[in-house]
Amino acid sequence: MNQEIILKNVSKYYGKKKAVDGINLTISEGMFGLLGRNGAGKTTLMKILATLHNPTEGEISVNGINIRETKKIRSMTGYLPQDFSMYGGMTAYEVMDYLGTLSGMKKEERKKRIPELLDKVNLSANHRTKVRAMSGGMRRRLGIAQAILHNPQILIVDEPTAGLDPEERVRFRNLLCEIAQDRIVLLSTHIVGDIEATCEDIAVLDNGKLLFRGTVRELIEMAEGKVYTAEISRMELEELKAKHIVTAILSKGSMAEVRFLSEEGTPFEKAVLTEPSAEDAYLYLMGREGGKAVCG
Amino acid sequence: MWLTLFRKECKMWCKSIMFFGYLAVILFFYLTQMGSEDVPAKPEPGKESYGYHYSTDEKVIMETAMDNLLYEYCYGVYVTYPMGFYKGVRLNKEKTEKIEVIIEKLTGKTDEEFKKIINDYKRGVKYESSGGASYQTEAAPLDLKLSKDITYDEFLGYMEQAAKLIGNGSKYGDTYLKSNARVPLTYEEALHEYNQMKEKDRFSGAYARLYCDYFGILLGIIPVFFVTSRVLKDKHSHAKGVLYGKSASSAVIITARMAAICTILFLPILLLSLLPLSQAVYAAGKAGITADYLAFLKYCTGWLLPSIMAVTALGYFLGELTEGVFPILIQVIWWFASLLANVSQMIGGFGYNLIPRFNSLGEYSVFYKSRDSLVWNRIVYTVAALVLTAALVYLYECKRKGIYIKNGKVSKAHIRKSKA
Numbered sequence: 001m002n003q004e005i006i007l008k009n010v011s012k013y014y015g016k017k018k019a020v021d022g023i024n025l026t027i028s029e030g031m032f033g034l035l036g037r038n039g040a041g042k043t044t045l046m047k048i049l050a051t052l053h054n055p056t057e058g059e060i061s062v063n064g065i066n067i068r069e070t071k072k073i074r075s076m077t078g079y080l081p082q083d084f085s086m087y088g089g090m091t092a093y094e095v096m097d098y099l100g101t102l103s104g105m106k107k108e109e110r111k112k113r114i115p116e117l118l119d120k121v122n123l124s125a126n127h128r129t130k131v132r133a134m135s136g137g138m139r140r141r142l143g144i145a146q147a148i149l150h151n152p153q154i155l156i157v158d159e160p161t162a163g164l165d166p167e168e169r170v171r172f173r174n175l176l177c178e179i180a181q182d183r184i185v186l187l188s189t190h191i192v193g194d195i196e197a198t199c200e201d202i203a204v205l206d207n208g209k210l211l212f213r214g215t216v217r218e219l220i221e222m223a224e225g226k227v228y229t230a231e232i233s234r235m236e237l238e239e240l241k242a243k244h245i246v247t248a249i250l251s252k253g254s255m256a257e258v259r260f261l262s263e264e265g266t267p268f269e270k271a272v273l274t275e276p277s278a279e280d281a282y283l284y285l286m287g288r289e290g291g292k293a294v295c296g
Numbered sequence: 297m298w299l300t301l302f303r304k305e306c307k308m309w310c311k312s313i314m315f316f317g318y319l320a321v322i323l324f325f326y327l328t329q330m331g332s333e334d335v336p337a338k339p340e341p342g343k344e345s346y347g348y349h350y351s352t353d354e355k356v357i358m359e360t361a362m363d364n365l366l367y368e369y370c371y372g373v374y375v376t377y378p379m380g381f382y383k384g385v386r387l388n389k390e391k392t393e394k395i396e397v398i399i400e401k402l403t404g405k406t407d408e409e410f411k412k413i414i415n416d417y418k419r420g421v422k423y424e425s426s427g428g429a430s431y432q433t434e435a436a437p438l439d440l441k442l443s444k445d446i447t448y449d450e451f452l453g454y455m456e457q458a459a460k461l462i463g464n465g466s467k468y469g470d471t472y473l474k475s476n477a478r479v480p481l482t483y484e485e486a487l488h489e490y491n492q493m494k495e496k497d498r499f500s501g502a503y504a505r506l507y508c509d510y511f512g513i514l515l516g517i518i519p520v521f522f523v524t525s526r527v528l529k530d531k532h533s534h535a536k537g538v539l540y541g542k543s544a545s546s547a548v549i550i551t552a553r554m555a556a557i558c559t560i561l562f563l564p565i566l567l568l569s570l571l572p573l574s575q576a577v578y579a580a581g582k583a584g585i586t587a588d589y590l591a592f593l594k595y596c597t598g599w600l601l602p603s604i605m606a607v608t609a610l611g612y613f614l615g616e617l618t619e620g621v622f623p624i625l626i627q628v629i630w631w632f633a634s635l636l637a638n639v640s641q642m643i644g645g646f647g648y649n650l651i652p653r654f655n656s657l658g659e660y661s662v663f664y665k666s667r668d669s670l671v672w673n674r675i676v677y678t679v680a681a682l683v684l685t686a687a688l689v690y691l692y693e694c695k696r697k698g699i700y701i702k703n704g705k706v707s708k709a710h711i712r713k714s715k716a
Contacts, residue, residue, distance in 0.1 A: 051697065052697070054698060070696075085534040101304060102297075102539065103544070131533075
């Protein structure tokens with residue numbers, strides 16, 4: 001069966017505030033990245049897809065099943081919330097066993113899957129470690145293990161790498177890529193590097209609206225011919241910041257090597273046109289006037 | 297899935313400090329309240345006292361109430377227990393005159409005759425000093441008796457007037473009037489009482505009632521601490537997000553958790569009941585009969601389990617609604633009010649009180665008369681617990697779908713959708 005999540009004109013209100021505003025989106029098998037600044041509506045959309053929030057308007061189908069059929073959707077979905085944690089007194093194994101039970105898994109199935117998954121997330125040696133004694137990275141890995149315990153067709157992962165050290169973050173991203181085979185993995189983050197390293201298809205949200213839908217390559221193409229580098233004196237830095245979006249600054253004594261965006265062609269003599277990165281492209285998109293939607 | 301989850305919840309509780317604290321509390325409570333209960337022995341003729349009981353004889357009730365009213369009138373202080381605490385009430389002149397009219401009606405005396413008797417009595421009261429303290433002594437008994445022409449209904453009417461004048465918790469209100477009639481047991485009555493305990497209760501029934509009386513008090517409050525702790529555990533561990541997203545139905549999660557709490561609270565009570573059961577078995581053996589070994593199981597299940605269920609269901613519902621310690625506050629108020637409401641009816645005044653009291657070893661006939669009332673009481677609490685559980689399942693499901701926000705209000709977004 002073709003794995004697909006289809007969102008049609010989905011909106012979500014909190015009182016008068018529109019957290020998600022008329023989203024139309026189709027998500028297919030593999031890693032899908034949802035990018036946006038804090039408060040863009042990513043977590044709300046993730047919660048809607050995990051059936052933890054009802055959409056106020058619109059229709060969603062997950063592999064052909066209406067999102068309002070919560071029991072069916074939950075049985076085919078794994079969810080790792082932004083602030084995953086469990087009861088502090090439980091060990092890693094007990095957490096998996098408890099949550100596996102809540103997912104309707106039989107005892108034999110749990111006994112077989114739990115050690116496998118703990119091994120996969122590199123927690124075999126810590127299966128007796130209590131949650132309260134785990135580091136942030138260990139908890140996230142336990143979180144991902146519990147989310148895929150019942151072998152879901154859809155995996156929803158909300159801001160999984162926030163607060164992790166670089167090594168742990170790379171390990172976590174690789175783990176997600178491994179898991180993404182034969183299922184949809186929906187990754188939400190505001191860290192562009194995570195998306196760039198793991199996802200082909202992405203969507204960018206801002207103020208609840210869909211700003212961009214396409215591939216990472218397409219996002220980067222949008223910023224082609226608009227990214228420059230230049231070495232300027234630190235005195236000129238403020239003036240440059242006032243005129244352009246500066247995406248990186250590298251201090252070199254009284255000078256600074258800057259990377260910035262410009263729509264107007266070569267802005268000054270010293271500026272050198274350069275290849276955009278995904279982060280440049282994302283900042284270019286977010287900085288565009290009014291955030292016009294660009295959906296591929 | 298339900299059974300596995302139930303077992304896991306029970307296991308979680310059994311490893312908790314709270315559970316060990318609970319075991320310590322019930323053991324301490326048992327030892328201090330019931331541990332020294334004497335084994336009932338067959339009354340022997342010729343003893344000075346066989347104990348007391350509350351008479352149901354209308355004449356006795358009227359005479360004792362009359363004596364109390366006269367005594368309190370003469371000393372000018374009326375004993376009351378509003379909210380269960382002692383308060384001595386002194387009436388003003390106008391109210392005292394109204395009390396005098398009531399006494400005149402009850403005794404059939406004219407105002408002049410009444411005043412004369414009272415004045416004679418007061419003149420006869422003398423004071424004795426001993427060790428620096430002064431004691432009031434009666435020189436002659438008060439020559440005032442209840443009129444033979446007064447019917448019980450008329451008497452109740454006068455008592456109602458007196459109760460209104462004195463205030464809440466007086467000896468003349470509905471609550472306390474019958475408990476005034478505390479009279480000594482005769483040998484025959486004591487023997488009858490013993491025979492009933494032996495034949496009808498087979499001793500174990502009497503012990504089980506007393507056991508339920510004591511533990512009903514504890515179980516009217518303790519479950520709320522467990523459920524509040526369970527709700528706060530989800531909240532403080534930030535586990536809600538991941539728990540809500542699992543495929544188990546809300547009915548399974550809620551009922552398994554509630555059943556686990558009820559079980560871990562109820563089983564130790566049942567186990568502990570083996571101690572009083574052994575006392576009952578010993579008493580029965582001494583009397584040459586066999587005790588009812590299932591008496592404690594029957595009484596505890598019918599009497600204590602509905603209390604556990606009701607307090608658990610209400611606490612859990614309010615806990616999920618407010619996600620705070622609000623249920624504890626509510627339960628403490630309810631528990632305290634239930635205890636105070638029973639102060640005057642410690643034996644068999646069941647009504648619809650959360651904590652049915654029967655603070656006596658024996659008195660089968662008193663229990664038998666109010667047994668139906670207890671049965672209805674327990675049915676009401678069981679049904680209420682089931683209804684609250686159903687409401688809780690609905691509430692939990694709404695929370696899982698994000699329809700309810702934290703403070704329990706229906707989200708405006710949901711209202712908007714519903715209207716559309």
